[in-house]
Amino acid sequence: MTDRTNQPPSPSSLSRRAFLKGGVVASLTGAAVAGPNGTESVSVTRESAIATSLKGKVAVTLEINGAARDVSVEPRTTLLGALRDHLEPALTGTKLVCDGGNCGACTVLIDGAPVASCMTLALDAVGHNIRTIEGLGKPDDLSVVQEAFCAEDGLMCGFCTPGFVMAITAELESNPRATLDELKNSCAGNLCRCGTYPQIFDAAVRAARGASK
Amino acid sequence: MKDFEYIQPETVEAATAALATKENADWATAKARVFGGGQDLLGEMKTGLEEPSALVNVKWIQGLGGVTQADGGNLKFGATTKLRALEGLFSSGAFQVLSEAAKTIGSPQIRTQATLAGNLCQRPRCLYYRRPEAKCLKKGGDECFAYGGYNKFNAILGGGPSYIVHPSDMGPALMALDAQIEISDSKGTTEMALDDFFTLPSDGDVTRENVLRPDQVVISLRTGLDTPSEWRSTYLKFQERDGFDFALSAVALSLRVQNGAITDARIVLGGVAPRPWRCREAEQLLLGSMEAASLAKRGAAAADAALLGAEPLEHNAYKVPLTKGLLQRALRQLTA
């Protein structure tokens, strides 16, 4: 009954500590040791009794869609902000809509599980496998879920679409024989204003048929 | 939001040490916040309700997540256990209430990140509390604006001077299992009944919903039933919008059934009071045979007793019949 999703990346993982490069390490009291411009410092060995502290600009590497992407963020930068506004080039397929975890438009997968990237700190995503809508299919090589959305007209203005596609993709990857009810539950956190839900259900069922083949 | 320092301890000791500053002994002056799933705190920071200068991330602390066996068939849940992990764990028995409650919370996206302790410690969803421009009692002001305002979602039990309702679903569920909560600070670890953890506006700090100090970290939750194998439980929550909403009213019900009779019961209400609301007198009325007609009668009596002290505000009288109905429905489902 161990909750695996809850565990931090393994302590020996390089990626976990990799983002300390250029970061700031602090003592127990949390006092930051800043470099000359307040942005640079060196990585220092940590013992478990020492709390790492990060402040200001932090250079991190995010593993996005299978590629290591370097990006400079602040502790307050959300994963959504990192994707849309700080990565060069930006990944803007993930949408900012409610900025409060209420609509699902910013859904990305972290280690296969759906999260609201607007309610996730970019720093917390370091060392994890991040997948965005750009990491599924391409327009001429759509994923099963994307193809199903096109076939069933599961989109109108399309602004909610990446979030729905990601939520349903996550469900089908962990539960290829998902029922319609399970598929609905998987996107209960996603809102669509054009009202494409009925077609999204059709698309989800079609994708489930394709996924379970 | 303002930027902040992000402190990432790997041990409880390092976390509590980082929190152990003088100003952090008191909510009024505290600048650091414990950061787990962040699904509430980040929202508060985005709207400016909270402006911490430091977050202490407890997700790297080994052993703070996950579920382990505790005494006598009880279970211990690490504070950072994700709701997503809880929702599929129990489909029957004493702990079913936990999975049923977890499933009703937020969305799959939120449950991936949200933690058990975070669900207990989240702040109220009161429409006035959530507006930065409304300096209400909860924010150190002089008035509960909901009391004379739009109070459809507010308290009918235990209200005054603040009329928030506690938004937690795991709180009622855990209290229905006699849970204990373990809390650490730089001086050590204490454990208390979860029932004693939550406070009412009238008996504690009106700006808070529990006794936790800002320099403390929740470590674990442990169920405390006598012989869990004899218990069964359920959680019924009613929302304005089905799926992805907070409770208008919720009932956590657990029953101990021995030799075909109910010998012990817990009724804990959510969404109707400033804290998870235990109904001790009503619980006693449930004890007795499992015969349907008798049970229905006792269920009705228990529902009346549970809501006896209800004092609805202008827009939330519906919560009385709703809660009574939910309690009786929960009883029917749990004894069917």
Added chain:
Amino acid sequence: MSTTPQQNADELAWPAPEKRRSIGKDTRRIDGPAKVTGMARYSHDVRLPGMVYARFVTCALPAAAIELDLTAALAVPGVVEVVRVVGDSTLYLGQPIAAVTAETPEAAAEGARAVAVTLTELPWAVTAEQSLAPDAPKVNPRGNIGRERTQEEGDIEAGFAASDAIVEATYTIPIQHHSCLETHGMVVDYRGGDSAVIHGSVQGTFALLDGPPDSLGLDASMVEGDVQHMGGGFGSKFGIGIEGKIACEIAKRLGRPVHLMMDRETEFHASGNRSGNSVTIKAGASKDGVIQALVADSNKLGGLSGGSYAGLPYVYSVANFSSTSRSVYTNTDGNRAFRAPGHPQASFGMESLIDELAYAIGKDLVEMRLANLPDDEQHSVWRRQLRRVADEIGWNEHPYKSAPGPHKVEGGREYVEGIGFGISVWGGGGYPSCEVEARVDREGSLIVSVGVQDLGTGSRTLVAMVAADEFGLEVHQVTARIGNTRFGNGVMSGGSVTTASLAPAVKDASNKMRAALIALVATNTGKDASALSFADGGVIVGDGLRVSWRDACALCPAGGLTTHGVFQKALQSSGVHGAQAARVRIDLVTGEVKVLKMVAIHDMGIALNPMAVRSQIQGAMVQAVSYALFEERLIDADLGIALNPNFESYRLANVHSIPEMTVIIDDEDGRGVIGIGEPPAIPGIGAIAGAIQNACGVRVRDMPLSPTKILIGLEELRRS
């Protein structure tokens, strides 16, 4: 590039159904793959070198004198400038008062928070009661009540005298938010110099040229507007708004690209709304179901604007009636068009009243409607449509036809089902506006260009479909270029006019190109053009000839062929009827309303892309479920503060709210194309409200139809 003379173009008509090759067939959106992969670029997504991000600071009160101290905001690292965007005082809750521009969105948000705003409250009114009070502050300098309109017919006194039952009731609808997922705003690509590109989330591409050139101090010919994709408008995005104006001004000052998209909270209170309404009706009916008299008096609540209301008795025919409506101004943002402005509000009141009268005289709800729908030839379609949806929803087998179902939990029954109905009317139809260019080159490309935008209704796909149909090509063989002011004029997407304005012009351009290509082949082969035609696959056949599309195109002059199309009145018409039915299940324990099924029938002439039409109609029904059950702008009437400017407490329907849906396309082929955006958004809320009463006897007269109100209603019925 040469423009081909308009020669030999046939008289324009839509092909007979059996001759349609692309149109009339379910067709995938051609921009679907871009949208499902995140490749579709919306205004929000435009990223430019040196771009700055701007954000509004808004007024937390309905009216206040404003003092600003910008010192702290300017000191926030990354903030580039902070400007006041309001005069001495504000007029509405949520009005932008300052704009903060920064290098990053995070810094802009922090800067916005750091603007020290001192509000000195001025007198205000946010409810009709406050606005109409004797000592009310003047919301509008000319008075708080707009022009009153009254329509009257017949002899009301006599009508009431002939009535066997009289119902008096007040029905209210709160203000609804458009809730576009992409907020209002634009990205202004101006880097100094004498040109600019504006990427705007608007419903009319050419609106981007209305204002920005002046703000940027540029010649209009040097400004390009671009709307490749936009994330919902629903009537709220016709102009560039204050957000567009301010964005241009910032760009002009800084000489840098500016990204100014409203944050969600600002969007809720400063980007328009559907006006609320309160109508008090007294009406009487005779035992045969005929409404003998109706007197209605309604207040429209559209904030600083007038509000909209279609008037009563709406679609029904009442011999003796008087219907009065007026706007009551409040200190909230002005309402804007929202899918069938004024119609859902009127429909809700009228359908509710008919139900209540029907129960008062013990009449079947469908029979009651049939007794009052106009019976002239033009409108007889409603009767057929109503009967059809009644059949589909299961009315014939339904037990509660002339009296509501039970309200008590008895014998283990905790749920009860009910059915309700609504009727709609809308105009639609097109007008001259679109200028379409079709171009064929020697390599066989067919490119159809027009500046029109696609709101998600499928306009881009439609352009390709109509052109493809003309030549027997596959839809994907046509390149549709839209959403840019460099192309020919488009049409604002509002009032369900886009398809009927656009498709005839595309058809016209395509038809001319067809004639031009045939003429070209005829000239080159010495055949008689009148004997040639396009077969499937773009092949020109006739008189023993068979020329492939590519071979025909290869005959083009070096610059290719270009034709231009404009509006063709004969290809379109207007006037859309419709009927919807809803079946709901009420949980008698909790008051929960579950809409189980909805059925819609609407006529729309030729459904060019039936798949997109179904999506449009289903989307309208989803919006009706959301509007009926959840949506309500909340403002504290004493404090004047917004209570729910977010998607947590302003609830939209989610996956669990959605009923099974049946859409019947009531094709009336001879009428050409019409448009179906607004009509299906009208009847749903009245149908759902009626279904609730039909199920359990509780008539909720104020939307939203929350379970909390139904539960209280059930309690009252049980006590009485």
